[in-house]
Amino acid sequence: MNWKYPLPRIPGSRAMVLSAALALTVSGAAALAAEADEHSGHAASEQAMEHDHSGHAAPEQAMEHDHSADEHAGHDAGAADDPHAHHRAMMQQTGYRRSEHDYALHDVPLVDMQGNQTSLLAQLDAGKPVMVNFIFTTCTTICPVMSATFQQVQSELGAERDQVRMISVSIDPEHDTPARLREYAELFDAGDQWEFLTGSLANSIAVQKGFDVYRGNKMNHEPTTLMRKGQGDPWVRIDGLASAADIVKEYHAMLGR
Amino acid sequence: MISLRPFLGFLLFFSLGFLLVPAASVAADPATAVEARHTPEQVELGRRMYQEGILPSGELMTARVQGDIRLTGEQVICGACHRRSGMGASEGQEVVPAVTGDILYAPLRLPTLKPPLPPTQRAAYTDETLKRAIRDGIGPDGQAFNPFMPNYPLSDTELDSVIAYLRSLSIAPAPGVTETEVHFATIVADAVEPAARKAFLDTMQTFVAQKNVPTRNEDQRAAHAPWHKAWVFGPYRKWVLHVWELNGPRESWPEQLAAQYAEQPVFAVVSGLAPGGWQPMHEFCEGFEVPCLFPITDLPVIDDDDFYTVYLSRGMVLEGEAIARHLAEQQLLGQVIVQVYREGDAKGQTAAAALRDVLQKRGLQVRDARLQDGAEGTTAFWQSLIEDSGAGVVVSWLGASDMAALWSSGLPAKPPIERIYLSSTQFGPGADGIPPAAVDRVYFIHPYELPQKLNRLLLRSTGWLRSKRIYAPAEKRIQADAFFALKMAGGAMKTIRGYFIRDYFLESIEHMVDNASYTSVYPRVSLAPGQRFVVKGYYIAKDDGKGGLQAVTEWGSQ
Numbered sequence: 001m002n003w004k005y006p007l008p009r010i011p012g013s014r015a016m017v018l019s020a021a022l023a024l025t026v027s028g029a030a031a032l033a034a035e036a037d038e039h040s041g042h043a044a045s046e047q048a049m050e051h052d053h054s055g056h057a058a059p060e061q062a063m064e065h066d067h068s069a070d071e072h073a074g075h076d077a078g079a080a081d082d083p084h085a086h087h088r089a090m091m092q093q094t095g096y097r098r099s100e101h102d103y104a105l106h107d108v109p110l111v112d113m114q115g116n117q118t119s120l121l122a123q124l125d126a127g128k129p130v131m132v133n134f135i136f137t138t139c140t141t142i143c144p145v146m147s148a149t150f151q152q153v154q155s156e157l158g159a160e161r162d163q164v165r166m167i168s169v170s171i172d173p174e175h176d177t178p179a180r181l182r183e184y185a186e187l188f189d190a191g192d193q194w195e196f197l198t199g200s201l202a203n204s205i206a207v208q209k210g211f212d213v214y215r216g217n218k219m220n221h222e223p224t225t226l227m228r229k230g231q232g233d234p235w236v237r238i239d240g241l242a243s244a245a246d247i248v249k250e251y252h253a254m255l256g257r
Numbered sequence: 258m259i260s261l262r263p264f265l266g267f268l269l270f271f272s273l274g275f276l277l278v279p280a281a282s283v284a285a286d287p288a289t290a291v292e293a294r295h296t297p298e299q300v301e302l303g304r305r306m307y308q309e310g311i312l313p314s315g316e317l318m319t320a321r322v323q324g325d326i327r328l329t330g331e332q333v334i335c336g337a338c339h340r341r342s343g344m345g346a347s348e349g350q351e352v353v354p355a356v357t358g359d360i361l362y363a364p365l366r367l368p369t370l371k372p373p374l375p376p377t378q379r380a381a382y383t384d385e386t387l388k389r390a391i392r393d394g395i396g397p398d399g400q401a402f403n404p405f406m407p408n409y410p411l412s413d414t415e416l417d418s419v420i421a422y423l424r425s426l427s428i429a430p431a432p433g434v435t436e437t438e439v440h441f442a443t444i445v446a447d448a449v450e451p452a453a454r455k456a457f458l459d460t461m462q463t464f465v466a467q468k469n470v471p472t473r474n475e476d477q478r479a480a481h482a483p484w485h486k487a488w489v490f491g492p493y494r495k496w497v498l499h500v501w502e503l504n505g506p507r508e509s510w511p512e513q514l515a516a517q518y519a520e521q522p523v524f525a526v527v528s529g530l531a532p533g534g535w536q537p538m539h540e541f542c543e544g545f546e547v548p549c550l551f552p553i554t555d556l557p558v559i560d561d562d563d564f565y566t567v568y569l570s571r572g573m574v575l576e577g578e579a580i581a582r583h584l585a586e587q588q589l590l591g592q593v594i595v596q597v598y599r600e601g602d603a604k605g606q607t608a609a610a611a612l613r614d615v616l617q618k619r620g621l622q623v624r625d626a627r628l629q630d631g632a633e634g635t636t637a638f639w640q641s642l643i644e645d646s647g648a649g650v651v652v653s654w655l656g657a658s659d660m661a662a663l664w665s666s667g668l669p670a671k672p673p674i675e676r677i678y679l680s681s682t683q684f685g686p687g688a689d690g691i692p693p694a695a696v697d698r699v700y701f702i703h704p705y706e707l708p709q710k711l712n713r714l715l716l717r718s719t720g721w722l723r724s725k726r727i728y729a730p731a732e733k734r735i736q737a738d739a740f741f742a743l744k745m746a747g748g749a750m751k752t753i754r755g756y757f758i759r760d761y762f763l764e765s766i767e768h769m770v771d772n773a774s775y776t777s778v779y780p781r782v783s784l785a786p787g788q789r790f791v792v793k794g795y796y797i798a799k800d801d802g803k804g805g806l807q808a809v810t811e812w813g814s815q
Contacts, residue, residue, distance in 0.1 A: 111815045138785040140340075141348040144332040145322050145405055152326050174783055174793035174813040187331065200814030201781075215349065217771050218785065222349040241404045243323035 096240035098250065103235055105210045110169075110199040113181040120207055123167055123197065125231045129255065130165045131247075132226040134213055135196075136172035137184045142223050145241065149225075151188040152244035153251075164251070166194040169207050171218045173198040211235075229254050295421035303422025306415065308341065310334040313415060320407030328407055335419070337786075338405075341564070342760035343426040346768065346786075351405055358424030361387060387423075388416045427758045432522035434757040437476070439494040440521055441465075441746070444514075444529035444538055444552070446503040456732035457530050457553070458500060460739040463725045465498040468747065492755035499523060503531060510537040518545060525762060528552060528742035530735065533603050539566045548763045551742035551791075553735055555604050555682060563789070565759075567766060569738060569777065570792035573604045573654075573682070576702045577611025579795045580652055580678050583700070583810065589676060590621055592649030595642065599628045604683060605654035612652060624648075634659035636666045643668050652678040657685050669695035678702060681798075681806075688800035696800050700809070704795035705734070705778045709805035717775045734778050741777035745769065780812050 107121040124130050133150065135143040147168065154161045170176035176184075181196040190196070198204070208214035213224050225238040225247060236254050238247065305311045310318045310333050320333040331337065335356070340346050343357040355361075365379040379397060382390070386397040391409050394402040411419070433440040443461050445454055471477070475493045482490035501517045503510050514537070526542060529535075529552040539558040542549035542565040549565055555572035584590055596612060598605030609625060616623050626642050628634055634655060639662055642648070651674060653660060660679075663669060669677055670692065677695070681687075681703040688696050706714050715733065718740040722728035729736060745766055752765040770784035770791050782791040794813025801807035 115815075136785065138787045139348070140337045140786045141346065141351050141353055141405060144328065144337070145326065148322070148326050148328050148332055172783070172785060173815055174781075175785065175788060177815055198815045200811050202811075203814075218783075219347075219768055219771060220349050241323055243325050245325050246323075 096238050096242040096246065099237045099239070100234040101212075101237055103210055103212070106206065108199075108203045108206045108210070110197045110203060110207070111178060113178045113185060113196045113198075115178040118197070120210070123165075123195065124228070126165050127230070128163060128165045129229050129251070130167060130227065131251070132167045132169065132211065134171050134208060134211075134221060134224065135168045135184075136170050136218055137176050137180050138172065139218070139221075142221065146223055146225070147184070147188045149242070149244050149247065150194065151190070153247050154189075154191050154194060156244055156248050157251075161191060161193050164193055166190075168194070168196045169204065170196065170198040171204055171208060171221055173201055173204045227251055227254055229256075295417075295424060299418045299421040300425050302415075303418035303420070303425075306411075306419050307335040307339075307343075307422050307426075313418065318409065318411075320409045322407045323404055333407055333409070340760070340764050340786075342758050342764055343423065344756060344758060344761040344764065346764065351403065356423055357426045357428065358420075359428055361423065384417075384420060387420060388413070391416060391419065427756075427761070431524055431757045431759050433524035434494065437479075437495060438497050439750070439757070440497045440499060440523040442499040442501045442517065442523040442526045444501045444503060444526060444531060446510075446531035447505070448532050449530050452729065453530065453732050453735055456727070456729035457528075457735050457739055459725075459727035459729070460722065460736045461498060461500075461528065461743065463727055464740070464743045465496045467725075469495050488755065492757075494750075498527075501526075507533060507537060511541060514538065514541040515545075518547070523547065524757065524759065525550060525746065526552075527746045528739045529554075534558070534607075535566070535568075539563070542566050546759060548759050548766075550746055550766065551738065553738045556607055557790070559790075561787075561789075565763070566789065567763065567784070568790050569741070569779070569782075570704055571790050572704075573608035573680075574611040575704055575792075575795060576680050576682065577608040577613075578615055579702050579704070579797065581612050581615035583678075583702075583797045584616075584650065585619075587676075589650055590616075590619070592675065593624070593647050593673070594621075594650045594652065595624045595626055595646050595648040596652040596654065597626045597628065597634075597642070598654035599656075599659065600630045602654070608654050608680060608683075609652075623652075628655065628659060634662050636662045639663045639666050639668055643674065647673050649673050650676045650678070654680055654683055656683055657690065660684060661690060664690050664692055664695065667692075669698060674698065676700065681705070686806060687804060691800070699800065701798045701806060702795060703798045703806055703808075704792065706780045707796065707798065707806050707808060709801070709803070710780075711778060714776070714780070715778065718777075737777040741773075741775060741782075744775055745773070748773075 105120060105124070107119050109117065109119050110123065112118050112123075124132075131150070131153070133146050135147055137143075150166055150168065154166065157164065170181065176196075176198045178198060181198060185194065185196050205214055211224075211226055213222065215221050222239070223241050225242065227236045227238075227247075227250065228234070236250060238250060242250070302313045305313075306318060310330055312318055317330045318333050319327060319329045321327055336343075338346065338353045339356045340353075343355060345353045345355040347353065361382045364381045365377070367377040367379070380386075382397050389395050390397070390402070391411065394404075394406055394408050396402060443458075445457065449457070475490070476495065478486075478490040479493040499517070499521055501514065503513055518541075525548040526538070527550050529538060529549070531538065531552075531554070534556040535552055535554045536556075536558055538549065538552065541547070543563050546565060548567070550567055551569050552566070554568070555570075557568040557570075557572055558566070559571060559574060584594065594616070596609050598609045613623050613625070624646055626646075628638070632638075643651070653663075668674060675698060677699045679699060679701050681701045684701075686701065686703060686705070686708045688699065691699055705711070711733065712719070715737050718737055719728055721740070722736055748769050749762050749765045752769065753761050764786070767784050767786050767788065770782050773782055776782045779792045779794075781794060783793055784791050795810075796806070796808040796812060797810040798806035798808045
């Protein structure tokens with residue numbers, strides 16, 4: 001298994017590594033001079049971090065709004081006082097990150113939960129706003145919460161849910177047969193507007209890569225929700241665990257309401 | 258002035274970060290004793306909540322995430338994330354900590370949950386802080402939890418039961434592990450052909466013998482580890498492999514297995530070889546809660562609720578279902594479909610039953626033809642079968658010798674026959690003996706890598722087998738499967754380190770398989786929590802005219 005620590009997919013993580021290294025040495029007074037220098041560099045990289053989405057592939061114009069509670073609080077207060085503050089804030093981060101992207105998506109063949117052949121663009125370009133997430137039915141930690149979030153979103157949308165299309169793409173298509181997906185959909189009371197997609201492994205990976213959520217192995221996947229108002233509009237990407245109310249709020253903001 | 262210290266800190270940080278296991282790395286102290294104040298009834302109520310998500314009232318547990326996301330039923334089972342063993346897991350960047358009582362009630366120092374963040378120190382839980390953690394998502398030091406941990410609105414009494422269960426979880430030392438040894442078994446039935454038995458046992462025993470060579474003085478290191486390395490060197494154990502021979506009628510096997518186990522309990526069963534279904538061994542492992550890794554069988558027990566046996570493939574059931582699906586895709590379901598198998602051949606019967614089931618669910622009939630025990634597949638047999646039925650599709654679960662008469666009869670090249678399916682497990686993976694006029698109508702169900710690609714795929718094992726002078730090319734699959742099981746067992750032992758907990762051992766296998774660099778005779782293997790078959794795909798293939806097979810379907814696609 002992948003028991004190594006996954007490195008956080010935070011742009012500018014190199015700067016963070018450095019600061020962590022520093023953190024381990026702050027007890028040594030001898031390092032103080034170097035530290036002051038490094039921290040000025042650190043702060044600069046953190047600024048760049050807001051915009052540098054090199055971790056995300058695909059052509060895109062990233063517009064970042066950081067919605068995490070107080071992720072960078074440590075820096076404002078002056079890192080010298082408490083070099084751990086930033087990291088402590090990271091650990092307790094309960095917010096999510098919103099960004100906008102233009103993904104160049106290819107039309108990938110997929111299979112819906114009735115076992116019918118379909119394709120990515122046929123599913124996405126249905127003349128409606130869409131929300132997309134990625135799950136697999138035997139996933140234990142992230143997916144049940146992601147799916148419960150969609151379940152909650154559909155109930156909060158109420159009658160409005162008929163105007164949106166919700167799509168969950170399986171990242172374990174070898175195991176997730178249409179029948180298994182139907183069972184899973186039932187578990188979460190998925191309405192008619194919510195489709196689950198599977199297909200071949202290669203095609204599932206192609207879709208994940210298209211949205212820059214592919215992490216090499218299903219056990220490495222991360223909680224990401226994507227939404228788009230209509231064909232040609234930018235994708236709103238939500239990284240992290242957002243509450244259903246937040247997703248509905250982002251959805252309404254995207255629609256311009 | 259440039260200080261070296263940041264650099265050293267960096268090095269220290271990473272060497273620690275990559276060596277340690279995140280979920281369950283360093284328990285500060287050895288297991289603390291379970292307190293006698295918890296009654297067995299309380300522990301059982303706690304088990305139902307933790308493992309099944311059922312409240313003492315019989316209702317389903319509910320919980321909330323991120324304030325407004327309501328979870329219930331299977332989604333809030335504690336053991337789904339923290340796992341059956343309680344040893345935790347990881348998914349993406351989310352690390353699910355271990356929650357066994359002995360770990361929770363001791364202070365913990367983890368290098369970090371999310372590098373490059375600093376180490377995590379966690380005070381020991383008390384009953385009060387643990388209740389607050391489960392209810393409100395606040396750790397013993399007052400810090401908020403990862404938002405994926407739901408908040409559970411449970412009463413004090415209910416939480417007392419959960420705590421009672423956590424305190425009992427994974428603390429009994431697993432049988433089969435001593436201070437210096439870990440015992441494994443493998444299973445061989447007496448009906449296994451001598452050549453296959455030798456190829457199999459050579460692989461198993463040579464691997465274990467080599468594993469036990471203390472090339473780095475592992476046993477000395479374990480015995481005299483410096484305090485800061487004890488957690489790395491201490492868990493070293495010599496492997497002891499027991500070969501459990503099963504003799505005589507199958508009905509006596511459960512008794513034989515229980516007797517072998519009573520004589521020397523083992524931590525796990527690794528691989529195994531026995532004709533017929535794996536049922537007796539499966540039931541033994543389930544009953545004794547012994548992990549059973551990757552037995553070499555085409556007849557596994559397919560049961561979603563069972564935990565302890567992990568198989569390679571669904572075997573003949575997979576083959577039967579694969580053909581049913583291909584028939585539908587090729588729009589051949591309107592044809593008269595006849596399947597042939599030998600009376601008393603469990604593999605053929607199982608595959609035939611699987612095909613029949615799928616077609617019946619679609620309201621379609623398949624005609625079954627059985628070759629009686631002792632009878633041969635003669636020209637007359639095939640003639641009457643095909644002429645009587647008007648078969649457009651023949652699915653054969655027979656071996657090559659039973660098919661010879663069909664090939665020489667000239668029938669396969671003529672109407673009404675349009676399509677013949679063969680199982681490469683039963684018939685062999687190639688078009689040998691099939692007349693050129695018929696070869697275009699013959700399709701193979703082939704749940705392995707294509708024959709012409711196999712040698713390259715297996716280099717990792719065949720190189721080793723050759724160097725040990727135990728390579729048996731005729732028993733390719735047996736040696737490859739056995740090697741895979743051994744590699745996985747080795748990897749899982751490394752992952753669990755000193756935590757010799759059988760459930761944790763299996764859970765680590767669930768996480769390891771997708772990263773396996775060696776995949777036996779299959780192009781791809783994959784597993785996830787709760788899944789019990791690592792081979793998900795198959796090829797429908799045709800003769801490629803060069804002695805190999807050419808796939809006409811994609812591996813593992815829906």
